Amino acid sequence: MLKILRDLLRYNREFAAGVALLGFVILVAAASFFSPYPAADSFVVPPDMPPSWPHVLGTNSRGQDVFWQLSFAIRNTLLFGFSVAILSRVISLVVGLVAGYAGGMVDRVLMSINDSFIVIPLFPILVLFYFVMRERMSWAWLALAMAALGWAYDARLIRSVALSLRTREFTQTSIFSGMSMRQILVEEHLPYVLPIVFSTTMNNINWSIGLEVTLSVLGFTNVDTPTIGMMIYWANQHTAMVAGIWWWIAFPVALVVMTFIGLFLLAVSMNEYIDPRSRLARMGV
């Protein structure tokens, strides 16, 4: 595992760049644990100060230090992305593997559900979800809702692989030797689809963060949990751009863009790593 990481860092510049970007973002998120101010408190520092020591990214109109706010926000945003990705990966793995392996009626039922989820427009549904939930809307509810909506594409992808795996000789032999369906799926088929899942996980994190930012900026989420979207929302509420408080908007946007690019580079390099031909070509073997 370490050897793979080392090779990837050495031979794959995208991977190295992705790791560096994401590493930086995670460092900023980790800094939130050392914050001198609680995340929700306002007017703890003088408002509207431009970036300068000791407030390196300035302070906002609500009297909060932008750097510490940002580190809370990116932590929540990342956590949100990871939870959505992991939850939706579990659903898509189960649905994809079972549909591909079981085939027949099971496959048809699961795939018709799956296809319905693919064609449903997600954004209006999430907005509707907010209006239904209103006061009860929280970070966890939104993550659950997005996980329940975001698994369908990958379930189809995993199913396509499982369809092929089921006809391979090792599957036939596994059946013959008396392995149960659960054992075959977990022990024989799962290792096959995991690399694909890793790669789509990155895309899924990107997708969920993007959607969360969109919803937050428009105010369709719980406005008390600091996330990147929330920061931009409050900055807009206080007309930060008009008032010239550019650092309130610029830094969150820059950080989330770094997150996007980092995850995207990781997904791309992961894709390339999965395909042994391009991996070998890169290593010059």
Place this chain on the structure above:
Amino acid sequence: MATDRTRAVLTVEGLRAYYQVNTFGIEREVRAVDDVSLHVNANEIYGLAGESSCGKSTLVKTIAAAIRPPLRVLAGSVTYRFGERRVSLYDLDEGELARIRWKHVSYIMQGSMSVLNPLRRVRSAFVDFAFRHIGKPMPEFTAMVEAHLKRLHLEPTVLDAYPHELSGGMRQRITIALATVCRPDFIAADEPTTALDVVVQKSVLAELRQAQRETDASVLFVTHDMAVHANLSDRLGIMYAGRLVEEGTTAEVFATPAHPYTAHLIASLPRIGDTQAREGLGGAPPSLADPPPGCRFHPRCPLAMDICRREVPEMAWIGDTHRVACFATKAETA
């Protein structure tokens, strides 16, 4: 080498296995195995020969109880005798079948080189397939597997290899070790050497032979390669278009082939010192979805008579161990 060769380990009677497909309301039936009866004795290697698409693999699948829809067994019985226990395969429920497979009946599949999952080490294949059938704790199981590999002249270090790190012949031999590690009473081997060159083929066959002797197993060995049969099989059954057409000891079948199809099959083998080109048999095997009436070989048979087009010949004994299904041979000997 044999203890008691007349006690049949496997008896197949009147077996019919068809592929039944229903696509968009059109029913099709492929009669891949039609009315086959045979038996395999203890400690015997029974060879099954015939050209492609004559139902060999289907017969093996049926015998190993490895059938899945659309393949269905319509009639006949497959009976095994393990020790003093008699087991009729198609009277068992799924749980009983699962206990028999691998432990008593193992199956080396066609294309058996890809039996090993390319993403997992060889060791996990052994654990996945054989561990539960042996029912011993892991250290003991590992020791057993290693001892078994050593008996078959394989290094125990192959257990930690991934399949792609091994050559084709090596993988094939591991597959055989995998199929024999539980010391099954019966091994069904479906073309285990097809993709190999002759040198590797020889060592794989030697290993199969040794595994068979080690475990006192009986083997049903399928290949279209008559030369392999001449080397390995004790008795030989010839299939044509889903039916067994001739059966006898390998020596008998090669020396005095009674069915015209067998005669052509053997005549097609090259011999050292040949100067003439080998004659081929015209035509191709019939479609099993719509086989010809009467003897299925009659459209290609040089000896075809009127009766061959109307009636299906029965298997008839022409010696103690030799039987054939042919009207022409019957007319000759009568």
